[in-house]
Amino acid sequence: MTATTDGSTGAVTPRAASASQPIDTTAATAGALDAAARAIQRSTDFLLAQQDTQGWWKGDLDTNVTMDAEDLLLRQFLGIRDERTTRAAALFIRGEQRDDGTWATFHGGPAELSTTVEAYVALRLAGDAPDDPHMAKASAWIRDQGGIAASRVFTRIWLALFGWWKWDDLPELPPELIYFPKWFPLNIYDFGCWARQTIVPLTIVSAKRPVRPAPFPLDELHSDARRPNPGKPLAPMASWDGVFQRLDKALHLYHKVAPRSVRKAAMNSAARWIVERQENDGCWGGIQPPAVYSVIALHLLGYDLEHPVLKAGLASLDRFAVWREDGARMIEACQSPVWDTCLATIALADAGVPADHPQLVKAADWMLDEEIRRPGDWAVRRPRLAPGGWAFEFHNDNYPDIDDTAEVILALRRVEHPDRARLENAIGRGMRWNLGMQSKNGAWGAFDADNTSPFPNRLPFCDFGEVIDPPSADVTGHVVEMLAVEGKAHDPRTRRGIEWLLAEQEADGAWFGRWGVNYVYGTGSVVPALTAAGLPGSHPAIRRAVGWLESVQNDDGGWGEGLRSYRYEEWRGHGASTASQTAWALLALLAADERDGKAVERGIAFLAETQLPDGSWDEPYFTGTGFPWDFSINYHLYRQVFPLTALGRYVNGDPFAALSGKSSGKLSGKGS
DSSP, X not given: OXXXXXXXXXXXXXXXXXXXXXXXXXXXXXXXXXXXXXXXXXXXXXXXXXXXXXXXXXXXEEOOTHHHHXXXXXXXXXXXXXXXXXXXXXXXXXHHOOTTSOOBSSTTOOBOHHHHHHHHHHHHHTTOOTTSHHHHHHHHHHHHTTOGGGSOHHHHHHHHTTTSSOGGGSOOOOGGGGGSOTTSTTOGGGSOHHHHHHHHHHHHHHHHOOOOOOSSOOGGGSSSSSOOOOOOOOOOXXXXXXXXXXXXXXXXXXXXXXXXXXXXXHHHHHHHHHHHTBOTTSXXXXXXXXXHHHHHHHHHTTOOTTSHHHHHHHHHHHXXXXXXXXXXXXXXXXXXXXXXXXXXXXXXXXXXXXXXXXXHHHHHHHHHHTOXXXXXXXXXXXXXXOOOOBOSSSSOTTOOBHHHHHHHHHHHXXXXXXXXXXXXXXXXXXXXXXXXXXXXXXXXXXXXXXXXXXXXXXXXXXXXXXXXXXXXXXXXXXXXHHHHHTTOTTSHHHHHHHHHHHHHOOTTSOOOOSSXXXXXXXXXXXXXHHHHTTOOTTSHHHHHHHHHHHHTOOTTSOBOOOGGGXXXXXXXXXXXXXXXXXXXXXXXXXXXXXXXXXXXXXXXXXXXXXXXXXXXXXXXXOOEEEETTTEEEEETTHHHHHHHHHHHHHHHOOTTTTTSGGGSOOOOOTTO
């Protein structure tokens, strides 16, 4: 049951369409509307029941077993690994192993070498024997793929900590990097915030080159009896790869001759940088990898495990653990309460929950409390910009992000909060901060402005995932949509964002999705933004997007797209239907005035028919993106919030038609 506006239990009835946006139901079947209304009721009940008493929502965040393996390796390195944690982590890791002995980075994905190496080593720590059938399968596959030598740099760093790999055979990353001025190539602010927070502590680890006694050998993971030289042939000197390969060789030489005083000072400066960015809960940036490497780096510099900084850091890592009913322990790479809460608020409001509903007001209160009012690393490139906005996690005041800020504003706009001045002031600060974070090309990245240096990705050290934060269509779309709702559709800065989006449209009509999988997500983010800003449904860009979405709809009426689309063209818009991706496609089609179309009717039917009796949806597929292809995410709440939003807009219409550019004059935009 759900709570009514007076706090009692009872059903929430979807609101009628607003008078300013009448809904023509003549072309829609009564059956589809009835099915959607029933699905809305069940989903609303389910989602309201998931809210924490403090006002937030948070779904589990699934990634892959490297999080769990590295957690055990950290505990082994620090000498704090215990039997209960080891047993629970091993139970989870074994449960993720496939029949061929390998591990993947996403559901149904291909076997991945580095992930399999790390999982294997973790199970060895847990006591699994090399000749156990599941272990023998894994080690044989690893050898067939080239062994440890073929794994990524980060995997070999973990192995080097125990002498299973040679530090000399790893790319060099000197702590003197901390001294590079902000205008100099490869300064730490050229890296995306997630990479920056990881690389700074790793410069200390790279300089110290620690080796703790290995509890067992790993000879079975080498492709032959020797440790092969992992060095690659040098690329031509005239190429960027050739330049950076030679730079790495020079840095290896520098490691041997670096003045001790300079190196010590650089490591101390890096340590101060790390400590200054520790959050109140002990973590760093609200994400697990920087916390792990920061703990190791500071420990190597003499911080003992009882030091307040390390004690808080280790305690924060325990909060990334999700204990399951079967006794398994899964480590989340991150936690997403702000993101989940704003999306849940939008979904419930669009589904017809009254704007003054106590649970929506409580959610708004919690989001308002989470507003960030102090500068962070973003101020390096925007020193005169006043702070404002929201981060993704519970505690991450150094790195508010542009995407969350836009969506939180859209969520707060849907709530009738009793302290209107407080709400308006927070929205105003967030909007101004988002506008100030616009990049030179008119678009928006996730955390920084103009974080587009081509050099970090060239470093031999950076062989895994994205290390810069360039603007993306999905983030830009969310910002444009927010600005339109805030009456800024005709602002020159909004127009620049619109022009960038139109220029970024793919030839087939889709948009690339940086933070969600993939073209369905990008298109589902951009089309509602463009129409909110005033582009008519008849605009050529909108028609091309509609045509593409209709062309990739599955036979069952849903939409799906596999993560392979980040690497293989033939996967664009193709994959098993999922609730979240179906909802993204529907949000685009509904925004494009396709409500009465057959594609929308079939998509709504898919959501209604696949809903579980408790009002939720099942979704094993990963539809969230950390790094395209390299690091994928299954946000457990995506399968709940996005379908409810789409169903709500199907029944109730666009909640902001009267506020956005749709009612304030059409924009033609370039590309028409």
